[in-house]
Amino acid sequence: MINIEIYQNEEVPLITMDFPAMIRVGETLSILNDDYFTYYNVKKIWYRIERDGQQCVPCAEVEIDD
DSSP, rough: OOEEESSSSSSEOOOOOOOSSSSOOTEEEEEETTTEOOOEEEEEEEEEEOOTTOHHHHHEEEEEEE
């Protein structure tokens, strides 16, 4: 499993979760909120490297798909 940080903007993570594979730009994520799903389009992928250089964290920016 790959732990990916999901952002709506590049400052504050929306959610961090495990995925069976790396997500890609153009894919759609559906996240259950209370009793309904919110759909997000993946806009951008980047990798954040921790200061100690020992960990590379995959990140994705999403936007709501109305």
